[in-house]
Every structure is written in C-alpha cells, then in structure tokens.
Amino acid sequence: MTVHDHGDHSHPEHDGHDAHAPVDDLDHYAPESLLMEQALRELLIEQGVFSAEDIQRQIDLTESRTPALGAQIIARAWVDPAFRAALLEDAKPALGGAFALDLANTPELTVLENTAGLHHVVCCTLCSCYPRNILGIPPAWYKSREYRSRVVIEPRSVLKEFGTELPAQREIRVVDSTADMRYLVIPLRPAGTEGWDEERLAALVTRDSMIGVSQALAP
Amino acid sequence: MSGASSLAAGVPVRVRTGEPQTHCRTPHYLRGKRGVVLRALGRYPNPEELAYHKPGMPPLTLYQVEFDAAEVWGERLHEGPYRIVADIFEHWLEPSVQPAVPGHEQGASHDRA
Amino acid sequence: MGKHVHDMGGDPAGPIDHGEHARTLFDQRVDAMLRLLAHPQKGYFTVDAMRRSIESLDPQAYHGLGYYERWMRAVRQLAIERGLVSQAALEQRMAAIAAQRGGKA
Numbered sequence: 001m002t003v004h005d006h007g008d009h010s011h012p013e014h015d016g017h018d019a020h021a022p023v024d025d026l027d028h029y030a031p032e033s034l035l036m037e038q039a040l041r042e043l044l045i046e047q048g049v050f051s052a053e054d055i056q057r058q059i060d061l062t063e064s065r066t067p068a069l070g071a072q073i074i075a076r077a078w079v080d081p082a083f084r085a086a087l088l089e090d091a092k093p094a095l096g097g098a099f100a101l102d103l104a105n106t107p108e109l110t111v112l113e114n115t116a117g118l119h120h121v122v123c124c125t126l127c128s129c130y131p132r133n134i135l136g137i138p139p140a141w142y143k144s145r146e147y148r149s150r151v152v153i154e155p156r157s158v159l160k161e162f163g164t165e166l167p168a169q170r171e172i173r174v175v176d177s178t179a180d181m182r183y184l185v186i187p188l189r190p191a192g193t194e195g196w197d198e199e200r201l202a203a204l205v206t207r208d209s210m211i212g213v214s215q216a217l218a219p
Numbered sequence: 220m221s222g223a224s225s226l227a228a229g230v231p232v233r234v235r236t237g238e239p240q241t242h243c244r245t246p247h248y249l250r251g252k253r254g255v256v257l258r259a260l261g262r263y264p265n266p267e268e269l270a271y272h273k274p275g276m277p278p279l280t281l282y283q284v285e286f287d288a289a290e291v292w293g294e295r296l297h298e299g300p301y302r303i304v305a306d307i308f309e310h311w312l313e314p315s316v317q318p319a320v321p322g323h324e325q326g327a328s329h330d331r332a
Numbered sequence: 333m334g335k336h337v338h339d340m341g342g343d344p345a346g347p348i349d350h351g352e353h354a355r356t357l358f359d360q361r362v363d364a365m366l367r368l369l370a371h372p373q374k375g376y377f378t379v380d381a382m383r384r385s386i387e388s389l390d391p392q393a394y395h396g397l398g399y400y401e402r403w404m405r406a407v408r409q410l411a412i413e414r415g416l417v418s419q420a421a422l423e424q425r426m427a428a429i430a431a432q433r434g435g436k437a
Contacts, residue, residue, distance in 0.1 A: 029358060032426075033401040036408055037358055039425035041365060043417045049376070050368045058364035105372050108261065125246050125341035127383055128399075137363070140353045143399055149343035152248065152291075156298050161348055172301035176341065179244045179281050179306040180263045242384035248341040270384035272377060272414070292342070 065136045067207035070184065073099060073134065074210060075201035077111075078189045087111045091184070095134075106133040112175065113186045114212070119166055121159065121212035122175045122183045123151045129177035131184045135207060142211065152176060162213040175212075185209070187216040226282060226312070230256045233315040234284070234307060242270035245311045249303075253315045254286040260306060280309045337391045338383075359400040366407055369416075377410045385409045 045052055076098065077084040086094035091109040095101045103109070109131060112120040124130065125148050130138040141147050151158045155174050159166065166172070175183050187209040193201060196219075208214035226232065236251040244266050260283055264275030286303045288296055355363075369376040385406035386394075394402065411417050 029356075029398060029401060031430075033397070033404050034358060035426040035429050036404055036422070037362055037365075038429050039422055040404075040408055040411060040417065041361060043421060043425055044365070044411070047416070049416055050365075054368055055361060055364045058367050059360045062360070062363060062367070110260075125248070126244060126339055127386070137355065140399075141348050141350055144348060145340055145343070145395075146345040146348040149340040149345035150348070152303055152341045153288075153295065154298050155301055158348065162350075168299070173285075174301065174303045176246065176303060176305040178246055179260075179266065179308065181260050181281070181283070181306050242380060242387060244380075246341045247335040247339045266380040266383075269378040269380035272381060295342070 062132070062137065065133055067135050067205075067210065068202075069099070069101075070131075070135045070207070070210045071202040071205035072198070073184075074186055074205045074216075075198040077186050078193075078201055079198055084113075084186070087186075088113060101133070103133055107182045108180055109134070109182050109184060111184050111186060112173075112212075114188045114215075116170070116188065118171045118173060119188075119212065120173050120175055120183070120185050121151060121155055122177060122185060123148060124177045125149070125152055126176075126178055129182060131182040133182075134184055135210060139207065159213060162208060164214050185212040187212075187214075190216050190218050192219045226256045226259065226280075226309070228256055228258050231315040232256055232282075232284060232312045235311050235313055239267070241267055243267050243311075245307055246305065248291060249286065249305055249307070252286055252291050254284040254290070257283040257285050257304065259283075263308075265308070265310075281306050282309065282312060284312070336387055337389075337394045338387045355400075362400045362404045362407065366403060369407065369411070376414050376416060381410055381413075382406050 041055065044050060045055075073087070073095065077087055083094065083098055086097075088111055091111045092103045092106075095109075096103055107129075112122075114120055123142070128138055128143040130142060132138070147158065152174050155172050156166070159172075177183055187205065189201075190204055193204070204217040204219065206214055206217060209216045231253060232255070233253045234245060234249050234251060260281040262278035262280050264278050266275065268275035284305060284307050286305070288298070288301045288303060291303055366382060368374065370379050370382060382403075386402050388409075389397075389402060389405065393405070397405070408422065412419050412422070
C-alpha cells in the first residue's frame with residue numbers, strides 16, 4: 001500500500017487555506033484509513049448521496065460551533081434571570097429564541113447549574129456524547145480512555161488534574177451522558193463580577209467550565 | 220417493565236443486570252445498582268433496535284437516575300461521597316424495595332428548586 | 333460475555349493527557365460524512381448504528397486506531413450494510429487511488 005506523504009498536495013482540496021485551517025499532518029493515520037475516506041467520499045458523491053458542497057457546508061457548520069457560543073449563552077444566563085430560568089426549564093426553545101440557533105434535528109439538551117452547594121461535571125463513559133451544537137467538537141481528553149474511565153470513580157482526583165479544587169462541603173454530581181440527552185453546565189459566576197456586562201463575563205467562561213472540569217476564570 | 224413509563228421523581232429503582240450481546244446504552248458499572256429517579260426525560264426510540272436499522276418503536280421512556288457513589292463502587296470507592304447521574308431507559312429499570320443507601324434521604328431534595 | 337471495550341466507566345487508567353489536537357481535513361470529512369448520512373432527514377443510518385459499528389471493532393483495532401479512524405471504519409461498514417456502496421466497488425476505488433498516489437510520488 002502506498003504511504004500517503006503528508007507533503008503531497010496533488011489533491012486540490014488539500015490546498016485551500018480556508019479559515020478553518022485543518023491540520024494536514026496525516027503521518028499518524030493508517031494509510032488504509034486515508035484511502036478509505038477518499039474512496040467512500042468519491043463514490044457517495046458520484047452516486048448523489050451527498051455532494052462535495054454538502055461536505056464542505058457540514059464542515060463549516062461544525063466549525064462554526066465553538067465554546068465562544070457557549071460562553072455567550074452562559075454570560076446571558078448570569079445576567080438575565082428570565083433567560084436563565086427558561087434555559088434550565090427547556091434549553092432548546094430558550095436558545096432558539098434568544099440566540100436564533102437552529103437546533104432542529106439535534107439531540108436534546110439539558111442545562112445544569114452549578115451552585116455554591118453543588119458542582120456538576122459531565123462525561124460520556126460509553127462514547128463521546130457532548131453538546132456539540134453548542135460547544136463544537138469535544139476536546140481530545142474528553143474522548144480519552146483516561147477521562148472516561150476515571151471521572152465516574154474518582155471525580156475529585158480528576159478535577160484536581162484540571163487544577164480544580166472544590167470546597168470539601170460542595171457536593172459533586174458526575175453526569176454520564178449515556179443516552180439521548182446532552183448536558184451543558186452553567187458554571188458558578190465568579191465573585192467580583194457584579195455589574196459586568198455580558199461581553200466581559202463571557203471572557204471568563206471557558207470550555208472546560210461548561211463541561212464542569214474547571215470553574216469559570218477569576219476576574 | 221409495565222408501568223415503568225410513569226416512574227415519578229424520587230422513586231427508588233434498580234438497574235437490571237444482564238450482558239446483552241448487542242449494542243446498549245446502559246453502562247456496565249451501573250448494572251444491578253440502586254438509584255433514585257430524578258425525572259423522566261421523554262420518550263425515544265429504543266437504541267438497541269436503532270443500532271440494527273430497526274425503527275425502535277414504540278418509543279421508551281428515558282429516565283435520569285441518580286446513584287450514590289458508595290452504592291456504585293462499594294469497596295472500590297476511595298474518595299469522599301458524591302453522586303452519579305445517568306440516563307437509563309425504562310426497560311433497564313426495575314423497582315427497588317430498599318432505598319439505595321439506608322437512611323439516606325430519598326429524592327431530589329438537593330435538585331434545583 | 334464481560335464488559336465491552338468501549339464501556340469504560342471505572343476502569344483503571346492513568347493520568348489524563350490535556351493536549352489539544354487540531355482536527356485534520358481527514359477528521360473533518362469523516363465527521364461530515366457521518367453527520368450527513370445519519371441526519372434524521374436522510375436517515376441512511378442512526379447514531380446508534382454508528383456506535384454499534386464502532387463497538388464491534390475488535391479491541392486491538394479499537395485501541396490501535398485513532399478516533400476518526402475508528403469512525404471511518406464504522407461509516408464504511410454502515411455504507412455497505414445499507415447498500416450505498418459495495419465492498420468490491422470500495423476496494424476497487426481504494427486500489428485505484430493508491431495506484432494514482434503511488435504514480436505521483
């Protein structure tokens with residue numbers, strides 16, 4: 001089998017320097033994987049199952065969902081009690097209204113609120129379920145064997161590896177996304193941010209704080 | 220199980236045991252463990268059938284169930300107390316006579332008000 | 333039958349690698365193909381079928397392959413199962429691409 005040289009730019013679609021700038025280092029893939037991808041994609045396009053444009057549109061859509069969107073949502077929830085209540089009650093309609101997100105055909109979503117007494121941390125021990133339509137694709141560690149295995153049996157140790165030490169009296173709930181529901185965490189609003197506007201607040205909301213392995217940044 | 224689609228918040232349940240040869244969404248570490256229903260999450264086609272290109276109908280009720288770490292891990296637990304929440308389909312749940320942890324307050328008392 | 337390889341909750345495991353990995357074009361395309369084929373309105377297969385297909389990889393393949401490489405094999409398997417392509421046509425095309433790439437190298 002021919003080894004696909006990552007410097008090979010004979011395929012025009014590898015040449016585009018678009019905004020998403022995918023990494024093109026393919027050395028760590030089995031050559032068969034790369035052949036399989038191209039072959040299947042070509043055949044399905046030829047048969048009209050989807051088009052090359054469909055693929056690109058799907059990639060663009062996926063890349064457009066990033067933790068920055070989640071951070072805006074959290075910041076709004078911190079400043080707007082009615083929105084926060086709606087979000088906790090039924091997340092998808094609340095987001096459809098306030099953020100004009102098209103969440104039809106996406107999995108159900110529940111928003112969990114961290115408080116001074118209760119901390120949620122989300123995982124998927126069976127695969128990699130994640131609120132992709134809000135946060136984008138999950139980080140590598142979220143999908144890793146180490147995280148998936150350990151967070152349900154030693155959450156405090158895992159949180160410590162993320163630099164998160166919670167007060168001893170704060171209860172922890174590990175949420176394993178085992179089925180059709182996806183979970184997004186509202187981190188505790190940091191002290192000292194009274195009167196801040198949404199934009200400033202959003203800068204404190206990290207991806208990891210919306211998974212629950214971290215807290216929001218201190219101001 | 221009959222009547223499972225009406226499990227109310229606070230009802231003690233036990234996850235069924237079993238080693239299905241097929242795809243299923245009930246993690247191994249929770250099988251046979253006792254927990255408490257937090258709420259019903261709606262009805263969804265059975266993933267064990269969807270996985271084989273079948274329609275998975277009629278849909279099954281999915282429950283958010285909370286477990287005490289001590290119940291789940293027993294002697295393997297080496298951290299302070301915490302809870303695990305997982306979403307379990309009705310056909311994997313059966314009523315539990317005993318509460319998950321004797322003397323433990325049942326129900327979603329610490330759930331958001 | 334014991335616990336399956338994908339079902340990891342509580343398994344012994346080492347420290348978590350916090351490194352961030354940018355996605356490659358390969359990753360993006362495999363992901364896009366899955367999303368398009370599993371889209372509820374296309375309905376060629378479901379995410380549960382995808383999971384079942386990934387879970388049926390033998391443990392060596394499951395751990396030996398990268399994340400999106402596992403996905404690639406699962407999408408391929410399901411495309412064949414659903415009659416979207418034949419295994420023969422796929423292998424033929426793979427050989428043709430390999431020959432073409434070899435010729436250009």
